[in-house]
Amino acid sequence: MNGIQVARRNPRIVVALAGTVTAAVALAACSAGTGSSAASSSVATPSASASASSSGESGKEAHWSYAGSDGPAAWGSLSNAFEECQIGQAQSPIDVQDPVQQTAPAPQPDYRPAVSAIVDNGHSIEATPTVAAGDLDVAGEPFSLKYMHFHAPSEHTINGKSFPLEMHFVNKTPEGAATALGVMVEPGAVNPAWQPLITAMANVKSGAPVTAPLPWNSMAPTKFRAYNYPGSLTTPPCTQPVDWYLVDQPITMSSAQIAAFTSRYSNTNRPVQPVNGRTILLTGSN
DSSP, X not given: OOSSOOOOSOTTOOOOBTTTBOHHHHGGGGGOSBOEESSOOOOOOHHHHHHSOEEOTTSSEEOOBSSGGGSGXXXXXXXXXXXXXXXXXXXXXXXXXXXXXXXXXXXXXXXOOEEEEEEEOSSSEEEEESSOOEEEEETXXXXXXXXXXXXXXXXXXXXXXXXXXXXEEEEEOTTOOXXXXXXXXXXXXOOGGGHHHHHHHTTOOSSSOEEEEEOHHHHSOSXXXXXXXXXXXXXXXXXXXXXXXXXXXXXXXOHHHHHHHHTTEESOXXXXXXXXXXOOEEESOX
């Protein structure tokens, strides 16, 4: 491809976060930090504790947020560990435009229902299966579902269009390579598959996680086309590369369901980043 050359679908790539954490764990940074919350919390999940902050030159933890002096424009200067937020040339999110059609299949979710731990990690509501909940098949390579969280509004945009919510399903291989599946949400019909999570969220406060069975097999679409591009974490430390797949058609939720998420967190989207010559693929068939 022209511009930045980033290996695609290489399940053996492992990226270190602060020298110790693999790319898959680093991807949990999307679920840590500070957004605009209607219900403040300091719960630390395993993923959040690995990436909520990073030590700067002074050894103090670097705090980041989505606004003000420690907002996105300043992330790269808050800590040496965050420098890729400023100097990285393959950053996420992006505005998806002019994708190149591909005959390669889109990734195939093969998730299954599982009891899950649901927490407020101080930036988003995050759901983590407590037992194996299936895989995302990417070109024959299984990536196990690890957790899901949301951003409001969407971080990625499609031809300049933003959506009220973007759900991130984070998956990894046993070796630690990660792939993110992004699903946009628009207002429409009630979505029964997401109601168990919404119901459980009402009981999530600071403290121990709430557990509930979630129908993971119904929460993510199973037949779709996907925009694929090489990117990064969308929060500090902005590690790259991360292989992104964005479902080309949004799912619907009712206005009340969307409000259940946005009443907890809003304005938790990093601004879109320059594409810098990256090729965006459109995989799968109608």
